[in-house]
Amino acid sequence: MKSRLEIAMQNDPVMTQRIAARLATARASLMNNTKWREVLLVLRRSQHLVTPIHWKFVLSSSSYFRSVPSLHGLSLHPECLPDELPYPYGPYREIDWIEIPPSDPTSTPTKHNDLDALTGELQTLGQLPLTRTESGLRISGYVW
Numbered sequence: 001m002k003s004r005l006e007i008a009m010q011n012d013p014v015m016t017q018r019i020a021a022r023l024a025t026a027r028a029s030l031m032n033n034t035k036w037r038e039v040l041l042v043l044r045r046s047q048h049l050v051t052p053i054h055w056k057f058v059l060s061s062s063s064y065f066r067s068v069p070s071l072h073g074l075s076l077h078p079e080c081l082p083d084e085l086p087y088p089y090g091p092y093r094e095i096d097w098i099e100i101p102p103s104d105p106t107s108t109p110t111k112h113n114d115l116d117a118l119t120g121e122l123q124t125l126g127q128l129p130l131t132r133t134e135s136g137l138r139i140s141g142y143v144w
Contacts, residue, residue, distance in 0.1 A: 019094060022058050028143040029093075030129040033079055036092035038125050039139055041075075043100070044068045046121055048114035051104035054135075055086045056096040058142070063099070093141075101136040 023029075031039075043049050049068070056063040066086040074082060080091045087094070103112045115137045122128055122139070129140040 026142040031141045033092045040068055042121050044071050048117040050111045051113055054099040057094050058096045095141045097138050097140045099136045099138040
């Protein structure tokens, strides 16, 4: 039986070609489905993440500020995000990067993430492409 993702991709061959062409330009792929799922599960369970995160997808020029999907949804979908924002049924391979901000300035009072503790939790998964930036803790899917 085919997944919803496979059916959706089958129904849009142009999008499939655009994604494949974009991914072919990457110098390296740093993550796979299992790593993305493990990262998202750690983030979802962490008490140190209290804000949404920034999501950047390979075909998008902008990022999206959304929460990590639910644990139930993540456990059901080995190849793609669950039917939730920021990208319902989006394949993990289309995640360019996610970034955890130090805080959420839109909340009152301001909520702060513990980036050092999150780094430690993520490092328990093994070697990951983690980078500290001025805007937070980034996990990259590709080198362009």
